[in-house]
Amino acid sequence: MENKYHLILKTGQAEIKAFKNLTADQRFGIVPIVELTRGRKNHPSTFAKTRQEYNFVSIQSFVGAEISDAQEFFLDVTRVNDLSSAQTNNLRDWRGGYRNWVDFVTNIQVNKRGCAPIIQVNPPDGQSWDDYAASLCNQFDALASKCQVIGYRASAKTDSSFDADLIALQDRIESHTRNGGIVKFFLDYDYIRPGTGDLHAVEAAKILDAVFDIVPQVVPVVVSTSFPSSVTDIGGEDSGQFSEEEVVLHAAVSRQVHNKFSNVIFGDYGSINPTRNDAVTGANGWRPRIDYPFAGDAVFYHREKRLSKGKGSDKQYLTTYSHHYRSVASKVVSDDRFINDNLSRDATSWGVREIRSAAGGQVNSSSPSHWISVRMNIHIQQQLKRLKLYSGASDFDDLL
Structure with a gap:
């Protein structure tokens, strides 16, 4: 399963539709990484009955119907405010060693053994290092007792201190993998412009070198996309072509770190720009x-x-x-x-x-x-x- 295509799904309606229309043979080669988001806004009548602003149940239904039978799939929770809701924020609550997240994952994992969680990192302002590390480690321990595969996802652009998390979890990762478990480290570059893959690869290789020095047992997954929010930013008004730089980035990183990590897994966003434009409809319509x-x-x-x-x-x-x-x-x-x-x-x-x-x-x-x-x-x-x-x-x- 390590060499399968690791696909991030931010659970937008277009992504759900695209995935639903894959055949069983096509899905077999994919490890989905489902980023749980708020879902569509509920109709006022539904809100009056449920008091829920967004239809998070539809996201859960998608996971249950389309994702959960995969041999391996990851669950994560969005960190994007515009895609969050009371339900997703509740899942990222740090209290009790991220108890809500642990309970959510383990309830799925009971019947779906392929379920693999992404470690949540969401400390409150002013939290001491000791409390921060304790919450993180307690979460890992609880998840490791139930799940063979665990993931840690780091944003290359915004997570400046993920190495401290890996140091805090170092002994636990070593123990989990020694006992047959797997820990995947997702290095997420989200959007990269066409033509910049080799440049980002230099930085990514340095990051993975540092990760190897801390936790050499992890399996690295490099994730990105180069599909722009507007094609005319890099192409013509009527037609155009551009490279998928995520392929270039992955190949270049793999070459540069092969002496440490023999297998760097490819992952991307399925040609979806990470910045969702759910509220943008266009007053003057759109160009087909x-x-x-x-x-x-x-x-x-x-x-x-x-x-x-x-x-x-x-x-x-x-x-x-x-x-x-x-x-x-x-x-x-x-x-x-x-x-x-x-x-x-x-x-x-x-x-x-x-x-x-x-x-x-x-x-x-x-x-x-x-x-x-x-x-x-x-x-x-x-x-x-x-x-x-x-x-x-x-x-x-x-x-x-």
């Missing part, structure tokens, strides 16, 4: 766009502007979103990068089927979220193929 990850390390896209006449309050649109998604999909399927890509002929790929369907006139959704799901679904399959965890299946040409 379809992205196609290809060759395992690149993405190209086509997009179009809706035709209109007039300005301001007199502006009238002359074409529908569906019209443009069909047009953009036609551009994608006629693009040599699509035609020459092996996955484009895989009839089991939901994402590819959605693009081909739209190009043929059947546009199943004009929602941007749907087409994010399509991109993510394809990206996941491309990474599985690149990592030789999935070979693909029936060819579209065989169905003609």
